[in-house]
Every structure is written in C-alpha cells, then in structure tokens.
Amino acid sequence: MTTTATSTVTTAAPSTSPSAVTAGEVVAPYLHARAADFLRGLRLHTESGADTTGSEAAARTLRAAARRISGTLHTFRPLLDPVWADQLRTELAWLSGTLALEHACTSRLVRLVDALSRLSSGGAQGPVPAARGTETSRGLTVGAARAGALLERQLTLARTRAHSAALQALGSSRFHAVADSVALLASDVPLGPAAAARAVDVLDAPAAAVERRLRDAVAALPLTRAAHPYNADALALTAGESQDTPWHQTRGLLRLHRYAGEVLYGGADPDPVLYEAARALDRHRDAAEAAAAAAAAARTPRIAPATAYALGVLHADQRHDVEAARFAFQRAWSRTTAPVP
Amino acid sequence: MTTTATSTVTTAAPSTSPSAVTAGEVVAPYLHARAADFLRGLRLHTESGADTTGSEAAARTLRAAARRISGTLHTFRPLLDPVWADQLRTELAWLSGTLALEHACTSRLVRLVDALSRLSSGGAQGPVPAARGTETSRGLTVGAARAGALLERQLTLARTRAHSAALQALGSSRFHAVADSVALLASDVPLGPAAAARAVDVLDAPAAAVERRLRDAVAALPLTRAAHPYNADALALTAGESQDTPWHQTRGLLRLHRYAGEVLYGGADPDPVLYEAARALDRHRDAAEAAAAAAAAARTPRIAPATAYALGVLHADQRHDVEAARFAFQRAWSRTTAPVP
Numbered sequence: 001m002t003t004t005a006t007s008t009v010t011t012a013a014p015s016t017s018p019s020a021v022t023a024g025e026v027v028a029p030y031l032h033a034r035a036a037d038f039l040r041g042l043r044l045h046t047e048s049g050a051d052t053t054g055s056e057a058a059a060r061t062l063r064a065a066a067r068r069i070s071g072t073l074h075t076f077r078p079l080l081d082p083v084w085a086d087q088l089r090t091e092l093a094w095l096s097g098t099l100a101l102e103h104a105c106t107s108r109l110v111r112l113v114d115a116l117s118r119l120s121s122g123g124a125q126g127p128v129p130a131a132r133g134t135e136t137s138r139g140l141t142v143g144a145a146r147a148g149a150l151l152e153r154q155l156t157l158a159r160t161r162a163h164s165a166a167l168q169a170l171g172s173s174r175f176h177a178v179a180d181s182v183a184l185l186a187s188d189v190p191l192g193p194a195a196a197a198r199a200v201d202v203l204d205a206p207a208a209a210v211e212r213r214l215r216d217a218v219a220a221l222p223l224t225r226a227a228h229p230y231n232a233d234a235l236a237l238t239a240g241e242s243q244d245t246p247w248h249q250t251r252g253l254l255r256l257h258r259y260a261g262e263v264l265y266g267g268a269d270p271d272p273v274l275y276e277a278a279r280a281l282d283r284h285r286d287a288a289e290a291a292a293a294a295a296a297a298a299r300t301p302r303i304a305p306a307t308a309y310a311l312g313v314l315h316a317d318q319r320h321d322v323e324a325a326r327f328a329f330q331r332a333w334s335r336t337t338a339p340v341p
Numbered sequence: 342m343t344t345t346a347t348s349t350v351t352t353a354a355p356s357t358s359p360s361a362v363t364a365g366e367v368v369a370p371y372l373h374a375r376a377a378d379f380l381r382g383l384r385l386h387t388e389s390g391a392d393t394t395g396s397e398a399a400a401r402t403l404r405a406a407a408r409r410i411s412g413t414l415h416t417f418r419p420l421l422d423p424v425w426a427d428q429l430r431t432e433l434a435w436l437s438g439t440l441a442l443e444h445a446c447t448s449r450l451v452r453l454v455d456a457l458s459r460l461s462s463g464g465a466q467g468p469v470p471a472a473r474g475t476e477t478s479r480g481l482t483v484g485a486a487r488a489g490a491l492l493e494r495q496l497t498l499a500r501t502r503a504h505s506a507a508l509q510a511l512g513s514s515r516f517h518a519v520a521d522s523v524a525l526l527a528s529d530v531p532l533g534p535a536a537a538a539r540a541v542d543v544l545d546a547p548a549a550a551v552e553r554r555l556r557d558a559v560a561a562l563p564l565t566r567a568a569h570p571y572n573a574d575a576l577a578l579t580a581g582e583s584q585d586t587p588w589h590q591t592r593g594l595l596r597l598h599r600y601a602g603e604v605l606y607g608g609a610d611p612d613p614v615l616y617e618a619a620r621a622l623d624r625h626r627d628a629a630e631a632a633a634a635a636a637a638a639a640r641t642p643r644i645a646p647a648t649a650y651a652l653g654v655l656h657a658d659q660r661h662d663v664e665a666a667r668f669a670f671q672r673a674w675s676r677t678t679a680p681v682p
Contacts, residue, residue: 119657121577140636143653229570230665235658236462295481298650308646309639312484312653316460317576320661324571 023079023202024195030263031072035186038065042179045170059099059166066092066099069182071259075206081190088185091178098169104289105159111290112151115317116310120144143310150297150307207260214253218333221246226326227334234323235316244288247326251281277332284325291318364420364543365536371604372413376527379406383520386511400440400507407433407440410523412600416547422531429526432519439510445630446500452631453492456658457651461485484651491638491648548601555594559674562587567667568675575664576657585629588667592622618673625666632659 041061048054070092073085120141169175194202225231236243258274298311382402389395411433414426461482510516535543566572577584599615632655639652 118573119576229668230661232459232658232661232665235460235661298646303646305639305644305646305649309649309653309656312650312655313657314653315650316654316657316661317573320571320573320576320657324573327570 021199024191028189034068066096079195101162109155143306146307147310217250226330280329287321365532369530375409420536425531442503450496484647487648488651558591567671621670628662
C-alpha cells in the first residue's frame with residue numbers, strides 16, 4: 001500500500017525520464033485503455049445477441065470499465081476538465097446502475113437458493129437418511145421449498161424487469177451519447193491545466209486523499225468487535241441496514257483506492273491483500289442485500305407460516321454471513337501495511 | 342491433565358504414607374462429602390418453602406451432588422459393590438432428570454427471550470431511533486413480540502409442569518428411598534474387595550479409562566472444521582439433532598473426567614481449561630435445545646406468518662450459537678496438554 005509517486009511514474013512510463021513525465025501522460029493512457037475495454041464490451045454485447053453467457057460477459061466488461069473510468073474521473077478530477085468529468089461520471093453512474101441490477105438479481109437468487117439448500121440439507125456430514133428426519137427437518141424442508149419457489153418467482157420477475165431496463169438503456173439515445181463520449185476518451189482525454197505539471201508533483205495528492213478517506217472510514221468501523229468471531233453483531237436485525245452503511249461506504253472507497261493504484265502502477269500486480277479485503281466487502285454487500293430480499297419476501301401477503309419460518313431462518317443465515325464477511329475483512333485489513341502518516 | 346496416581350493420593354491423604362493408602366480411603370471421603378452436600382441441599386429445600394430463589398439454590402445443590410455421586414459410582418464402579426452402585430445410579434439419574442427439567446425450562450426461556458430482544462434491538466450501536474425503523478424492523482418487531490409471548494406461554498407451561506413433577510418427586514417414597522441411601526453414603530460407602538488394594542495400584546485405571554473415552558470422543562468430533570470461524574456447519578438445520586449427538590456425548594464424558602479428577606485431586610483447583618471446555622459444551626447443549634424449542638414453537642398451529650418468521654430467525658440464531666460454542670470448545674480443548682500415551 002505504498003504510494004510513492006516516483007516509482008509509480010517510472011513504472012507507468014519507463015521510456016521517458018521520470019522528471020519529464022506529465023500527470024496527463026500517466027492518467028490519459030489509463031483512461032484510453034479503460035475506454036477501449038468499454039468499447040470492446042459494447043461490441044461483445046452487439047455480437048452476443050440472444051446468447052445469455054455472451055451478453056453477461058459483455059455487461060460485466062462494460063460495468064468494470066465504467067466503474068474504472070468513473071473512479072478515475074472522480075479521484076483525478078483536479079487534473080481533468082471538471083465540467084466534462086462530472087457530466088460523464090453522472091452518465092456512467094446511470095449506466096452502471098442500470099446494468100448492475102440484472103446481475104444483482106441473478107447472483108442474489110443463486111446465493112439465496114444455495115443457502116436454502118444448505119440449510120435444509122444434511123450439512124457437511126452428508127445427507128441425513130430419510131428415516132432420521134425429524135419433525136423439525138420435515139417442517140423446514142417444506143418451508144424451504146416454498147420459500148425457494150417464492151424467492152425464485154420474485155427475483156426472476158425483478159431480473160426480467162432489470163433485463164428489459166438494461167436493453168432499453170443500451171438502445172437509448174442517452175446511452176449512445178455516453179458511448180460517443182467514451183469513444184472519444186479512447187483517443188483523447190479532456191485534461192485540465194494541472195495535467196501538464198510533472199506527475200511526481202501532482203499525482204500523489206489525489207491518490208493520497210482517497211487513501212486517507214479510506215483509512216478514516218476503516219478506522220470508524222467496529223473492527224475490534226469484528227475481530228472476535230461469533231460476536232453476533234450483524235444479527236441485530238432491525239439495526240441491519242443502518243449498521244451496514246459504513247461498511248458499504250468503505251467498500252466504495254476501497255474500490256476508488258484500488259483503481260487509483262491501477263492508474264499509478266499501470267494496473268500490474270494488484271495488491272492481493274487489498275483484493276481480499278475488497279472481496280470480503282463484496283460478500284458483505286451481497287449477504288446484506290440477500291438478507292433484505294429474504295425479509296422482503298417474508299412480507300408477501302398470505303404466505304404460509306412454514307414459508308415465513310424458512311425465510312426467517314434464511315434472513316438470519318445471511319446476516320450471519322454479513323458478520324462472517326466483516327470478520328474476513330478485518331483479517332485481510334489487519335495484514336495491510338502500517339498507515340501512511 | 343496429568344493423572345499420576347502417586348501425586349494424587351498424596352494430595353488426597355497427606356497424613357498417611359502414600360503406599361499405605363487404600364483406594365477405598367480415597368473414594369469414600371469424596372462420596373461422603375458429596376452425600377453431605379446432597380443432604381444439605383435437601384435441608385435447604387425443606388427450609389425454602391415458597392421462596393423461589395431458595396428452592397432454586399436447593400435444587401442446584403441437589404443436582405450437583407447427585408451428578409457427582411452418580412459419576413463417581415460409574416467411574417469407580419470396579420471398587421464398589423456393583424449391584425448397589427448400579428441401583429443408586431439409576432435412582433440418582435431419575436432424580437437429576439426430574440429436578441433438571443424445571444431449571445432447563447427457565448434457562449431456555451431466558452436464553453430465547455434475551456436472543457429475541459437482541460435480534461429485534463438496535464444492536465451494539467444502541468437503539469435505532471424510531472424514525473429510522475425500516476419495514477424489515479417493524480415486521481420483525483411485531484413478529485418477535487408475538488414469538489416471545491408464544492415461547493413464554495409454552496415454556497412457562499412446561500416449567501410449571503416440571504415444577505409440579507419435581508415437587509411430587511421430592512415428596513415420593515421413591516425419593517425418600519434415594520435420600521436414605523445417600524444419608525447412609527454420608528458415613529458408609531459399600532466398597533468392593535478391590536477398594537482394599539493400594540490406591541496407587543487401582544485408582545488410575547478407572548480414571549484413565551474415562552479419560553481415554555473422552556479423548557476418543559473428542560478425536561471423532563469435527564474440530565478442524567470447528568476451528569474455522571463461520572464455517573456454517575451447525576446451520577445445516579435438518580441435520581441439527583443428529584450432528585449434535587457426538588458433542589452431547591463428549592459433554593457427558595468430560596463431566597465424568599472432571600469428577601474423576603475431583604476424586605483423585607480432592608476437588609481442589611479444578612483445571613481452568615477443562616472447566617472452560619465444559620462451559621462451551623454446556624452452551625452448545627443449551628443453544629441446541631433452545632433452537633429446538635424455537636422450531637417446536639414454529640409448529641404451533643395457526644400462528645401468524647410474522648411469528649413464524651421471527652421463530653425462524655431465532656432458530657438460526659441459536660444454531661449460530663451452537664456453532665460458536667463448538668468454536669469455543671475447540672479453542673479451549675487445543676489448550677489442554679498433549680494426550681496421555
């Protein structure tokens with residue numbers, strides 16, 4: 001987690017004398033490359049047609065590129081044309097949000113159905129012979145099957161809607177304007193006057209500002225508690241959403257920090273510990289949203305008590321996984337190097 | 342966890358030459374003392390009358406003494422009159438079981454109501470202001486209140502029945518026969534011929550046999566998995582009861598092992614690590630039974646979906662605590678000394 005600009009800039013542009021490299025010469029190639037990724041994703045999307053796997057891969061490429069462009073525009077805004085940067089960020093946020101929804105519905109359904117199957121299975125010791133099934137297990141098996149069907153219905157409907165919305169978005173003139181902006185970005189970045197300064201002089205500050213915000217956010221998290229396994233902290237269900245927010249914010253900041261690292265270090269060799277921390281926060285978010293989906297399904301009118309019961313089990317199970325993700329994040333984070341002063 | 346008979350016997354009877362002490366001279370004083378405890382508990386019970394705290398303390402004393410006498414009769418059976426020992430053990434098991442039930446209902450209710458209150462509270466960060474309450478929290482709060490009322494009704498009824506059964510047992514001629522046997526035990530232990538042998542020659546084997554059974558039972562537990570926090574093993578709900586059995590059996594063996602240690606070491610300075618391991622297995626048992634009670638309550642006919650939902654949350658929460666208890670046991674156990682060869 002070092003951010004010394006000298007080594008950075010040397011890596012990014014090894015052919016030029018380090019002191020002569022401008023900030024623009026570091027940021028622009030990164031944005032060019034991500035814009036090219038975006039256009040490739042767009043091409044994939046057009047070519048995939050009705051092929052689900054292909055269109056999922058295309059959407060993934062588009063989202064990854066959009067997130068990185070947006071993060072770079074945010075972190076290195078002082079070096080760019082700010083009006084252009086803010087505008088493009090808004091449009092990319094709209095696009096990412098629209099494209100992310102379908103994927104989120106799919107992965108949430110997979111997560112919840114997997115959890116239900118694990119909860120109503122015989123566990124790690126293998127399936128329980130039918131003869132040993134107890135009243136508890138029979139009740140839960142029926143409830144779990146119904147809960148699974150209910151979640152499948154609700155999340156498939158949501159996914160279909162999200163899919164239509166994504167298709168509509170990708171066909172809209174608003175999207176074509178974004179695509180045009182990104183196509184332009186693939187060859188030409190609207191830099192501000194500061195981008196002409198030497199990279200060693202101006203690149204560090206924006207990256208360090210993001211890192212500072214990240215460290216402040218992490219410092220405010222209840223990590224001491226998270227370090228104790230089975231603290232049952234995330235199981236205070238009614239506080240769930242409000243207690244999750246600082247973790248979600250940290251997730252966003254960690255992402256910005258990682259992308260800033262990609263700009264500075266040319267994207268090579270991502271820090272494995274930061275990646276692990278980021279994965280833990282992704283898991284945290286996924287589990288929190290899956291828990292909320294289980295809770296939402298339980299509010300469906302006229303469901304059977306057995307269904308509601310299985311959804312309650314599922315809700316607590318996913319909040320348990322929220323707690324596990326916090327533990328995993330704490331473990332990964334404690335392995336990052338000492339804070340930059 | 343050393344069981345060298347020499348030091349043992351020296352501690353138990355420091356005034357006699359170690360080699361001259363018979364096995365009976367070690368086991369009998371322990372049984373005398375526990376029988377005296379039992380009689381004290383009985384006196385406390387008679388004196389407590391309608392005083393709940395007093396009668397709870399009396400039942401606790403009676404149960405603790407009965408467990409220790411019974412465990413000693415089991416472990417050191419080769420040194421005792423076996424017919425008498427088996428008969429008294431059967432009667433003490435009946436008595437302990439009858440007396441334990443009321444306590445179990447009380448502590449189960451306390452555990453479940455505490456868990457519900459934690460689950461529907463704002464968590465460690467303090468109460469959530471009402472204005473921030475979400476749909477999830479409102480639904481859960483209503484369901485938790487109803488589930489709490491249902492559990493209170495069911496477990497209070499069970500406790501009342503257990504209380505009547507305990508009172509009836511304590512007034513029965515069967516109980517008076519047990520009390521007479523224990524009163525006799527306070528001064529006179531029906532020893533077998535082997536009790537006349539030197540303690541150093543015959544006390545070790547029965548204690549070592551119990552320890553071996555304990556170690557075998559622990560070796561068969563999935564401790565490697567339990568050592569990984571958040572392994573979600575105990576959450577395979579339908580396998581719950583069957584997967585718990587080996588842990589419950591280990592709990593019983595650990596108890597026998599600890600009581601054998603009390604006999605050998607005169608009850609002084611119980612091994613803190615073994616005590617901690619035993620506490621973890623108590624918590625395991627309590628959580629498993631509380632989970633089963635929540636599941637049983639959810640099978641009550643005509644409950645509202647919100648109630649069933651909260652009971653599902655509670656069930657998973659208690660199974661989560663089962664998993665936490667396994668983790669705690671694994672931690673404590675790993676700190677016991679290397680196995681005796």
